[in-house]
Every structure is written in structure tokens, then in C-alpha cells.
Amino acid sequence: MSKQHVKAGDHVYVIYRNPHAANVAHIKEAEVVEHPLHEGELALFIYDTYHAFAEDDAVFSSYEEAEQLYRDLFE
Numbered sequence: 001m002s003k004q005h006v007k008a009g010d011h012v013y014v015i016y017r018n019p020h021a022a023n024v025a026h027i028k029e030a031e032v033v034e035h036p037l038h039e040g041e042l043a044l045f046i047y048d049t050y051h052a053f054a055e056d057d058a059v060f061s062s063y064e065e066a067e068q069l070y071r072d073l074f075e
Contacts, residue, residue, distance in 0.1 A: 006032045006042065006053075006059065007032065007042075008032055008033055008034050008042060009031070009032065009033075010031070010032040011029055011030070011031055011032075012029070012030055012031075012032060012044070012059040012060060012061060013027055013028070013029055013030070013059070013060045013061075013062065013063050013065070013066040014027070014028055014030050014044065014046065014057070014058065014059055014060070014066065015027055015058060015066060015069065015070055015073070016028045016030075016046060016047075025070070025073075025074060027063060027066045027067060027070055028046055028047075029046075029063075030044040030045060030046040030051075030059075031044070031045045031046075032044060032045075032053070032059075033045045033050070035050060035052065035053075036050060037050075038052075041053070044057070044059070
């Protein structure tokens with residue numbers, strides 16, 4: 001799913017890597033929101049934090065889609 005196909009209010013799934021343990025990753029649900037500091041830009045809201053939504057972020061419309069890539073990468 002590309003950035004062009006999401007809008008504020010959408011719920012998506014991401015593979016989120018733990019910033020404190022590089023070998024730990026989880027599939028988490030995130031909400032697409034308007035970035036609070038950059039007008040007109042979108043952000044992912046996850047773990048009560050806004051993450052800038054980059055073009056190369058992998059976002060999925062379903063948990064199952066995210067799980068398939070997760071298995072390909074980590075199993």
C-alpha cells in the first residue's frame with residue numbers, strides 16, 4: 001500500500017522494529033493522521049507517538065498482508 005492510497009483516519013498495519021533492540025519487530029496497528037507539526041503532511045500514530053510517513057514505509061491494509069511479509073523477512 002503506498003502513501004498515495006492512504007488518508008487521515010485510515011487504520012493500517014506496520015512492521016515496527018524496536019529502536020532499542022534491532023532484532024525485535026512486531027506487527028502493530030497504526031492510524032494515519034495529519035502531522036501535528038507539518039501542515040499538509042501525514043504521519044503514522046503508533047505507541048502514542050507521531051512518526052513521519054515516508055514514501056518507503058511499508059504499510060498494509062490488513063494484518064494478514066503484514067504477517068506475510070513479516071514471515072518472509074524474519075522466519
